Amino acid sequence: MSSKQIPLNRPDLGLKERIAVDAVLREGALAQGRRVAEFEAAFSKTVSGQNSIAVNSGTSALHLGLLALGIGPGDEVIVPSFTFAASANAVAITGATPVFVDIEPDYFSIDPMAVKASIGPKTKAVIAVHLYGHPAQISELKAICDSAGIFLVEDAAQAHLAEFGSIPVGAWGAIAAFSFYPTKNMTTGEGGMTVAGDEGLARRVRLLRNQGMERRYENEIPGFNNRMTEIAAAIGLVQLEKLAAWTKKRRANASYLDVNLSGVVVPKVHPLAIHAYHQYTIKVEGHDRTRFAAELKKLGVDSDVYYPAPVHKLPAYGLTHSLEVTERITKTCLSIPVHQKLSKSDLAKIVHAINKLSKAGA
Ligand SMILES: *Cc1c(COP(=O)(O)O)cnc(C)c1O
Numbered sequence: 001m002s003s004k005q006i007p008l009n010r011p012d013l014g015l016k017e018r019i020a021v022d023a024v025l026r027e028g029a030l031a032q033g034r035r036v037a038e039f040e041a042a043f044s045k046t047v048s049g050q051n052s053i054a055v056n057s058g059t060s061a062l063h064l065g066l067l068a069l070g071i072g073p074g075d076e077v078i079v080p081s082f083t084f085a086a087s088a089n090a091v092a093i094t095g096a097t098p099v100f101v102d103i104e105p106d107y108f109s110i111d112p113m114a115v116k117a118s119i120g121p122k123t124k125a126v127i128a129v130h131l132y133g134h135p136a137q138i139s140e141l142k143a144i145c146d147s148a149g150i151f152l153v154e155d156a157a158q159a160h161l162a163e164f165g166s167i168p169v170g171a172w173g174a175i176a177a178f179s180f181y182p183t184k185n186m187t188t189g190e191g192g193m194t195v196a197g198d199e200g201l202a203r204r205v206r207l208l209r210n211q212g213m214e215r216r217y218e219n220e221i222p223g224f225n226n227r228m229t230e231i232a233a234a235i236g237l238v239q240l241e242k243l244a245a246w247t248k249k250r251r252a253n254a255s256y257l258d259v260n261l262s263g264v265v266v267p268k269v270h271p272l273a274i275h276a277y278h279q280y281t282i283k284v285e286g287h288d289r290t291r292f293a294a295e296l297k298k299l300g301v302d303s304d305v306y307y308p309a310p311v312h313k314l315p316a317y318g319l320t321h322s323l324e325v326t327e328r329i330t331k332t333c334l335s336i337p338v339h340q341k342l343s344k345s346d347l348a349k350i351v352h353a354i355n356k357l358s359k360a361g362a
Contacts, residue, residue: 006337006346008302009183012246013235020234032210035233042240043178043193046161047170050110053194054228054236057208058157058179061192062090064226065175066125068196068204069151071096075124077153081310082326083129087155088311090177096124100312102323106268107324108281108333109136111325115302116144125151130159132271132306132335133185133250133276138164151175157192158278160185161247165272171193175205181351184237185247185278188232234238249340250277257338260351263358279306282337282354289334292357296336299353303336331355 024030036054044052057060066218071077073095079088081100088098101114108131115126126145128136138154145152154169156162157179162169170176180191207214212223228236254277258266265283269275284292292301310326312319336350 001250003079004300005297006301006342006350008304008335008337009186009339010341011182011320012339012341013187016238017235020238021231022232024234030230032227035230035237036228037353039228039233039236039240040193042237046197046243047176048199050171050195051199051207053196053202053205054233055192055194056228056232057126057190057226058177058184058192059086059090060209060224061179061194062086062127062153062155062157063093063179064205064208064222064224065153065177065194065196065259066090066094066096068194068201069125069153069175072126074122076120076122077124078115078118078125079108079128079311080129080131080326081312081323082108082307083131083155083311084157084307085311085314085316086157086315087127087129088197091127092316097122098317099123100317100319100321100323101309102138102325103329105325105329107134107137107270108132108329109134110141112137112140112144115141119144119148119150123148127153127155127345128173129155129157130162130276132267132281133159133162133191133275133278133349134267134276135159135164137270138169139272141360142172146327153177154298157181157194158184159276161242161274162276163274164270171197174198175201180236180239185276186236186243187252188236188239191228191236195289240247246340247276249250250338251275253277253338253340253342254280256347257336257351260355262355264354277338279307279335280333281333283329283332284334284358285332287358289332293334295357296353299349299356301336301350301353303334305330306335307331
């Protein structure tokens with residue numbers, strides 16, 4: 001067994017990415033251009049051919065998607081509180097109000113029954129977050145949204161290549177957003193992708209991304225500069241080629257952990273879901289999680305808590321209502337390494353360390 005520390009997340013960049021970036025630098029066309037278009041076309045294939053619009057971050061991808069749907073002041077958007085704050089921030093910066101609801105306990109994703117109970121006259125959309133790469137219960141959520149006449153939006157920032165009922169995530173909602181932040185399953189440095197089935201919506205996202213222009217200096221609406229650079233797209237094209245093999249390795253690593261870990265609750269997978277394992281998140285019930293993580297680190301295994309506080313209780317939102325499952329799980333969740341760079345001996349080391357601590361009642 002090696003003595004090096006096993007990291008939780010780390011971007012996996014190689015010679016091909018360096019060569020691709022070098023080619024962009026030599027050509028000198030750096031802003032959104034040919035490679036961005038190529039990257040969008042390639043990404044589109046992973047989401048059943050839906051329109052894909054590359055932007056500068058996952059947060060922008062979600063924000064522009066919501067704006068394209070016409071969401072703004074006076075509207076409500078239902079979001080889970082157990083997520084990264086960006087899921088709610090994207091709503092708040094449109095001027096709409098995020099309405100925070102609880103998750104169900106098995107898959108860490110928004111509870112369809114809680115969504116149903118929270119729909120009111122101002123509700124315009126529901127954001128399903130595919131947290132850790134496990135799809136939310138998206139078919140049920142889609143049925144609820146369709147019958148209420150509101151939009152389903154997917155925050156797929158962590159869920160590249162995940163599927164539900166043989167349909168890829170990103171192809172379910174009116175709008176979906178992916179992230180290419182360095183710790184995500186693939187990276188472009190910073191970057192994101194809005195996915196939209198509808199051509200009119202896709203056009204609005206493209207306008208919002210680029211100062212409201214389709215043709216140069218013919219600004220149709222006020223817009224942002226949320227474009228992706230050619231450097232980012234060049235990295236993304238290479239990463240995307242590797243993504244399927246990486247995801248397969250993540251799944252194999254997760255299967256190994258599922259079978260061999262004991263004394264902790266391993267992540268459940270919905271029978272219709274294909275998990276992308278952005279994170280492998282266990283529940284350490286009956287242990288002091290802070291001590292458990294500290295001991296784990298001493299045994300050479302890094303871990304982290306995603307997320308330590310419900311978003312609605314953060315100072316940015318300052319709400320106090322109680323969301324029982326969210327609050328329970330923020331106290332017991334712990335994400336451990338599952339990424340494609342783990343070796344056989346790394347996996348054995350992780351299992352040995354966790355089983356030792358859980359048995360010792362750490
Ligand atoms: C990373 C992430 C985002 C935001 O993506 P950025 O590229 O960092 O802006 C949004 N939602 C979730 C769930 C994320 O994990």
